[in-house]
Amino acid sequence: MIEAINLSKSFTSYKKQDGITGTLKSFFHRVPIKKSAVNQFNLSIKKGEIIGLLGPNGAGKTTLMKMFTGIIVPSEGELLVNGHRPSERSKEFRKKIALVMGQKSQLWWDIPAMDSFSLLQKYYEIPEKEFREKVEYMSTLLGVKDLLHVHVRKLSLGERMKLELMASLLHSPEIIFLDEPTIGLDLVAQENIRNFIKEYHRKNNITIILTSHYMADVQALCDRLVLIFKGTKGYDGPLNDFEKILGTKKSVYFTFKDKTIHDDSYWNELDSTWNEDRTEVEIKLDEQQLRNVSSEILAKFPVIEFHTEKMPIEKVMKTLMANPDIILDHSSQEGEK
Amino acid sequence: MNTIKHYLSVYRKFIETSFAEAASFRLNFVLLILMDIVFYISALATVSFIYDHVSMIGPWNKAQLMFFVSFMLAVDHLHMVILSESFWMLSTDIRTGNLDYTLLKPVHSIFIVFFRYFRASSTLNIFVTWATLIYFGLQANLTTLSWISLPFLVILAFILLAILEIMISTSMFWLTEGLGINFLRMQLQQVSRWPDYIYQRTIKKVFTIAFPILVIGSAPVRFLYDNKLYENILLLIGAIIIFYFLLLKLWDIALRRYDSASS
Amino acid sequence: MANLLKWWQTMRISWSRYTAYRLNFFLQVIGPAIVFFFIKYSLWSAIFSQEPHKVIQGYDFQGMINYHVWTLIVGLVAQGHTAMNLSEDIRLGRISTYLIYPFNFWEFHTASFFSFQILQFCIALISLGILLAIGVISSLTLSTLCIGFLFCFYVSLFWYLLQYLTGILGFWLEETWMLRVILQIVAGFLSGAIIPLELYPQKFVAFLNYTPFPYLTYYPVKVFSGDYSHLMQAFLVIAFWIGITFVLNHLVWKKGIKNYTAAGM
Numbered sequence: 001m002i003e004a005i006n007l008s009k010s011f012t013s014y015k016k017q018d019g020i021t022g023t024l025k026s027f028f029h030r031v032p033i034k035k036s037a038v039n040q041f042n043l044s045i046k047k048g049e050i051i052g053l054l055g056p057n058g059a060g061k062t063t064l065m066k067m068f069t070g071i072i073v074p075s076e077g078e079l080l081v082n083g084h085r086p087s088e089r090s091k092e093f094r095k096k097i098a099l100v101m102g103q104k105s106q107l108w109w110d111i112p113a114m115d116s117f118s119l120l121q122k123y124y125e126i127p128e129k130e131f132r133e134k135v136e137y138m139s140t141l142l143g144v145k146d147l148l149h150v151h152v153r154k155l156s157l158g159e160r161m162k163l164e165l166m167a168s169l170l171h172s173p174e175i176i177f178l179d180e181p182t183i184g185l186d187l188v189a190q191e192n193i194r195n196f197i198k199e200y201h202r203k204n205n206i207t208i209i210l211t212s213h214y215m216a217d218v219q220a221l222c223d224r225l226v227l228i229f230k231g232t233k234g235y236d237g238p239l240n241d242f243e244k245i246l247g248t249k250k251s252v253y254f255t256f257k258d259k260t261i262h263d264d265s266y267w268n269e270l271d272s273t274w275n276e277d278r279t280e281v282e283i284k285l286d287e288q289q290l291r292n293v294s295s296e297i298l299a300k301f302p303v304i305e306f307h308t309e310k311m312p313i314e315k316v317m318k319t320l321m322a323n324p325d326i327i328l329d330h331s332s333q334e335g336e337k
Numbered sequence: 338m339n340t341i342k343h344y345l346s347v348y349r350k351f352i353e354t355s356f357a358e359a360a361s362f363r364l365n366f367v368l369l370i371l372m373d374i375v376f377y378i379s380a381l382a383t384v385s386f387i388y389d390h391v392s393m394i395g396p397w398n399k400a401q402l403m404f405f406v407s408f409m410l411a412v413d414h415l416h417m418v419i420l421s422e423s424f425w426m427l428s429t430d431i432r433t434g435n436l437d438y439t440l441l442k443p444v445h446s447i448f449i450v451f452f453r454y455f456r457a458s459s460t461l462n463i464f465v466t467w468a469t470l471i472y473f474g475l476q477a478n479l480t481t482l483s484w485i486s487l488p489f490l491v492i493l494a495f496i497l498l499a500i501l502e503i504m505i506s507t508s509m510f511w512l513t514e515g516l517g518i519n520f521l522r523m524q525l526q527q528v529s530r531w532p533d534y535i536y537q538r539t540i541k542k543v544f545t546i547a548f549p550i551l552v553i554g555s556a557p558v559r560f561l562y563d564n565k566l567y568e569n570i571l572l573l574i575g576a577i578i579i580f581y582f583l584l585l586k587l588w589d590i591a592l593r594r595y596d597s598a599s600s
Numbered sequence: 601m602a603n604l605l606k607w608w609q610t611m612r613i614s615w616s617r618y619t620a621y622r623l624n625f626f627l628q629v630i631g632p633a634i635v636f637f638f639i640k641y642s643l644w645s646a647i648f649s650q651e652p653h654k655v656i657q658g659y660d661f662q663g664m665i666n667y668h669v670w671t672l673i674v675g676l677v678a679q680g681h682t683a684m685n686l687s688e689d690i691r692l693g694r695i696s697t698y699l700i701y702p703f704n705f706w707e708f709h710t711a712s713f714f715s716f717q718i719l720q721f722c723i724a725l726i727s728l729g730i731l732l733a734i735g736v737i738s739s740l741t742l743s744t745l746c747i748g749f750l751f752c753f754y755v756s757l758f759w760y761l762l763q764y765l766t767g768i769l770g771f772w773l774e775e776t777w778m779l780r781v782i783l784q785i786v787a788g789f790l791s792g793a794i795i796p797l798e799l800y801p802q803k804f805v806a807f808l809n810y811t812p813f814p815y816l817t818y819y820p821v822k823v824f825s826g827d828y829s830h831l832m833q834a835f836l837v838i839a840f841w842i843g844i845t846f847v848l849n850h851l852v853w854k855k856g857i858k859n860y861t862a863a864g865m
Contacts, residue, residue, distance in 0.1 A: 379789035517624030
């Protein structure tokens with residue numbers, strides 16, 4: 001579905017010099033500054049996959065998405081999306097893709113969403129019957145039937161985002177690019193959007209590329225993760241393996257009221273980390289030890305609360321963002337194997 | 338044929354949505370009409386006042402120059418209704434990256450960018466501009482052939498104006514802040530609103546050949562006064578064809594240049 | 601004193617904002633003035649080329665060009681400012697920030713206007729220098745120049761208040777640029793910026809004298825040309841209009857801000 005080989009994009013800006021002489025100088029001789037946004041990126045995606053494209057701000061995720069959709073032209077490398085070169089922007093290609101950007105709106109602000117939809121119907125030449133059915137199906141699923149005729153500027157962000165999603169799916173695209181679709185939404189709205197995407201994917205078997213800073217999105221939707229750091233690929237593989245990047249050990253957390261428990265020699269044998277208040281300890285355990293050690297602690301100390309890690313990938317992500325070298329080493333080792 | 342049908346159906350939607358948008362701001366509606374009428378009056382009165390003191394400007398008498406001004410106002414009216422709003426949106430759309438969605442649509446981006454905003458309120462002024470045009474046309478004694486070709490020439494003149502203005506706007510892709518280009522565009526419009534013979538020879542040449550803004554009005558009106566001067570029509574049509582292709586080429590280069598504001 | 605510093609700082613910020621996009625500033629403010637002059641020059645050259653020694657209502661070719669040179673300078677200093685930023689502030693809801701600042705909305709924009717005026721004054725001086733160098737301007741004394749510029753600044757206050765009014769109508773109007781365009785067209789036409797008022801029908805001019813428009817361009821141009829005969833009258837008429845627009849702005853603002861805070865936008 002998507003084949004990217006050595007894909008690169010760099011932006012050129014010009015050095016700005018101060019003062020009038022500087023301006024004059026730069027008028028005649030501009031000093032270009034090249035900034036590489038994406039560098040030698042390789043990626044292969046099969047039909048029907050849901051890929052999570054992750055990375056810190058400014059890592060090049062959005063640039064990648066814009067190259068995949070043909071909005072910007074790659075500086076180097078080969079790119080095929082659904083058999084088309086996106087930069088040629090052929091009509092057939094544009095009819096097969098959709099892009100949703102959480103921070104931008106394609107709905108017209110001063111008219112109801114339904115009016116925007118019917119304009120999109122004309123753009124994409126969607127037959128009337130298909131269009132009606134599609135609107136009916138999606139608005140029911142998203143619970144926005146009553147909002148279709150409300151002026152978009154009067155909607156909440158969550159409501160608008162649902163309609164934005166609908167707008168980009170009207171023409172039944174084969175590949176959908178979701179760029180931070182849940183940004184700024186409350187927890188319920190986030191979950192609604194996630195469930196909708198999941199259901200829509202299940203029914204239509206489309207290819208989805210998703211970027212998000214919320215690990216819950218990734219956890220719920222993606223089978224496969226692609227990590228991008230400073231324009232280069234860090235990790236590419238199944239979600240389950242990603243959790244184990246930092247080791248296969250599981251973390252268990254125990255909370256105590258009594259601070260003196262910290263001083264007990266019992267902890268010395270374990271891989272334990274205490275919080276500053278000396279009231280909570282994180283223990284890293286192998287899977288086979290997990291049950292024994294946990295029950296031992298529960299029996300031995302007055303535990304007031306305990307839990308295991310809810311979202312291991314969130315922790316992995318945090319660690320990697322703080323220290324990207326881990327993953328870059330990891331992937332080079334992969335290459336050697 | 339199918340493509341034309343497709344584009345027409347899209348354009349109908351553009352008009353519908355523009356009317357829907359305009360209807361929610363009624364006071365704006367009235368102000369826009371008023372604005373154009375004030376402009377028409379000042380343009381016509383200025384020329385009329387000058388002719389109170391001179392009998393000819395260049396080769397044209399009062400009726401002829403008044404008709405020329407009316408012709409340009411009729412062209413300007415089409416421009417006002419069909420294009421003008423879009424130019425102002427483009428610089429923001431480029432800067433904010435809103436153009437992204439436009440580029441994804443399976444319709445030519447020039448079409449969406451420049452024809453999306455139809456200025457509903459200004460449509461009513463068509464009665465004003467055409468009443469003026471016919472009134473001064475009668476005074477200038479147009480021939481039957483001229484009357485028949487008049488509507489077509491207004492449209493052709495508008496097409497040339499549109500092409501040239503879109504070309505100018507394309508430069509916004511190269512600037513961090515493209516708003517100022519609209520003022521450049523408007524200044525060139527001002528230049529084109531006077532007959533070409535008032536300008537010095539070099540300037541007249543540049544604006545007739547290199548960037549033919551003076552062809553917009555002067556060429557067709559000269560033909561309307563003297564139907565033997567058909568080479569003026571050829572000049573107008575030739576300019577349209579040449580600059581149409583240049584525009585497509587330029588637009589293509591501009592899109593390759595488009596960075597899309599990050600995130 | 602502290603307040604004065606705020607004004608000074610605001611003026612500096614505005615200055616760098618105006619000059620940040622030099623090309624834009626040129627195209628938006630200076631370009632139109634030059635093109636306007638260029639068209640008028642071409643037009644009158646064409647008219648006078650047929651009868652080089654003709655005198656139209658007291659203007660020979662040199663006199664007519666002189667008149668338009670001065671309208672260029674007057675236009676730069678007296679009518680250059682627009683309230684675009686101001687109405688944007690209201691339209692985009694940025695006004696809330698001013699309600700929190702210990703510096704008022706009008707103070708901010710007036711400081712910004714002063715800074716703009718200084719910039720325009722510099723541009724006017726440069727233009728004047730160029731026009732003198734190429735010999736378009738004939739007679740000029742330092743005293744007329746000083747009185748002329750002072751008068752222009754005085755007129756620009758009125759112009760600023762008018763612009764301000766169009767801007768704060770943004771409390772009620774979705775867009776206010778049409779008001780400014782109307783103002784621009786009407787002022788251009790009725791102030792004598794396009795053609796000298798002597799060429800207008802006499803009755804019409806008699807009527808115009810009751811409006812503030814001739815004082816925007818025609819009379820300042822007269823002052824620059826050394827004709828002070830209407831200076832006192834012009835001064836009083838503008839004072840009257842400054843008073844009216846000032847009160848009007850005050851009332852409109854009070855009502856607008858009440859609406860605004862009530863709607864809780």
